[in-house]
Ligand SMILES: [Cu+2]
């Protein structure tokens with residue numbers, strides 16, 4: 001489908017802008033393994049200190065890049081499959097909110113005014129621009145859904161009353177419905193707790209309430225990252241694997257998306273298993289729902305594998321009757337046409353297998369005591385968000401840029417190789433982090449090279465050295481893989497135009513299909529999801545506001561062990577004194 | 584849904600149920616449970632190690648930027664092997680973590696609240712206590728010690 005003018009610019013820039021930022025995010029990822037291993041024994045490097053860099057790494061990679069991509073991908077998918085024009089005015093307002101919000105938050109982080117990590121747990125507090133920037137970014141990302149995609153889908157439905165909404169659009173819609181719901185608790189946290197505290201309208205905050213609201217958002221957000229990748233796995237991967245490829249079952253895909261809608265929300269307490277002030281019965285209930293949300297991924301594992309089997313056998317009938325041999329017929333490293341994209345999704349899937357297993361460990365209630373806040377956790381989520389999600393987004397970014405610019409993918413070999421190098425690097429990095437974390441208690445979020453991995457420090461912990469060194473090797477491989485990708489990405493972006501600018505996706509047909517009116521009732525499932533989420537959060541919210549918290553807390557800056565107000569007062573006093581002396 | 588799909592779904596559900604039953608057994612049968620909402624102990628200002636019996640202790644830990652106060656400002660304490668310790672944990676400023684390496688004691692210290700866990704130190708040795716939640720620029724030096732003799 002042809003696309004020109006403003007809409008083309010908007011989608012293109014929503015892919016390119018976050019990728020430019022991602023360069024810094026990945027750069028600091030590599031720096032971090034060096035810091036943690038004590039290769040860099042310092043507080044800061046090139047003017048960015050460890051925790052500031054960690055904040056940038058988290059916010060850019062996990063919040064900014066993913067949000068921008070979800071909007072760009074949603075815009076393109078909805079445009080391509082519903083064939084209805086997007087509204088320029090809506091898109092521009094959303095664009096300015098997202099870019100403006102990102103710039104505000106980036107300013108606060110780069111100038112060291114918000115070194116609070118991407119979870120921004122109070123009572124550590126950052127500059128208000130960080131919080132308002134984040135709100136602008138996420139609220140801006142909702143506008144296209146409500147003002148563009150939904151009206152277009154309603155119009156499409158009117159013209160096609162007996163057709164189901166296409167699965168890719170269905171997945172994108174489920175994802176943005178989830179996004180809309182989960183933004184409410186974090187918006188409440190930011191607008192009613194953190195923002196007033198950061199500008200000094202209030203003096204105190206309930207940190208446990210803030211954490212509970214945060215994780216009401218913080219868990220489903222990982223599914224907000226994941227679902228675009230799942231849309232690609234269901235609807236595009238079979239077609240990339242083979243021209244004759246088909247999705248094994250369309251209803252299975254819809255069922256998986258509906259299960260995500262239902263069970264992504266009532267599970268946030270699995271991030272708070274070790275916290276005080278919350279009755280553990282509710283923690284167990286959230287653990288149970290977390291097991292439920294594993295189910296759609298297990299369904300996906302089956303459906304995607306079955307689709308790959310179908311595609312491989314359609315491509316090469318000689319493996320028709322084999323149980324395992326068809327695995328050798330997949331285009332693991334092929335450069336013709338769009339086959340290079342297979343590398344990204346396949347390497348991502350392999351990493352995600354380990355991400356899923358380790359995620360179930362995290363969710364397992366008391367088992368969480370052995371791994372909570374150790375390096376195990378980043379080890380786990382680098383195989384999910386740094387594995388499948390990132391690789392799918394990078395691959396699709398490159399694909400979309402080539403289509404939108406009308407260029408050929410340049411340095412295709414590098415592009416196709418990058419995901420496998422990334423996968424290998426991530427294996428080494430995550431293995432080191434997970435084993436070091438689970439067995440030896442190597443903590444996360446710690447500039448360990450200064451103390452724990454410094455033989456000259458009294459806090460030296462030699463048992464962590466081997467793991468940290470292995471993660472350095474992994475980190476360097478990850479850096480190399482990313483450079484390979486960048487060469488191809490910017491090569492493609494600036495290559496000469498050889499065909500029309502289009503929005504286009506390799507959408508596979510379904511092998512098994514059925515009308516499934518129950519699954520397609522998004523309104524009904526949304527209401528059910530909201531009800532389940534609210535019910536499962538009433539008891540813990542009662543605990544953290546009424547029973548478990550004895551008093552509120554003043555704000556702190558990460559540099560000083562005294563409350564911020566007190567600090568500002570003493571600063572004001574010394575200033576006054578020195579001014580008097582000057583006179 | 585065809586037969587292969589039904590089989591896959593059954594295997595997935597059985598597997599998850601099996602895991603969940605094991606968890607509940609470990610929590611309720613073996614009593615390896617998570618911290619819960621403590622309402623009978625008020626947040627405290629000072630670390631204290633109280634001995635109730637030769638092998639029974641009560642430990643009040645205050646996590647603060649950037650040390651663990653185990654006993655009147657001490658960041659290191661000694662207890663005999665085989666002691667059962669009731670650990671109470673609070674924070675006097677920001678959020679901290681408290682992970683006693685090599686044990687299942689893994690708690691968050693949140694200001695305004697009290698966290699609780701009981702642990703029996705059977706093996707003698709040095710137990711490093713690490714803060715594993717970012718708590719400011721001194722975070723990577725926030726480590727205490729429990730020496731079990
Ligand atoms: Cu989670």
Ligand SMILES: [Cu+2]
Nearest residue numbers: 714716718722
């Ligand atoms: Cu700390």
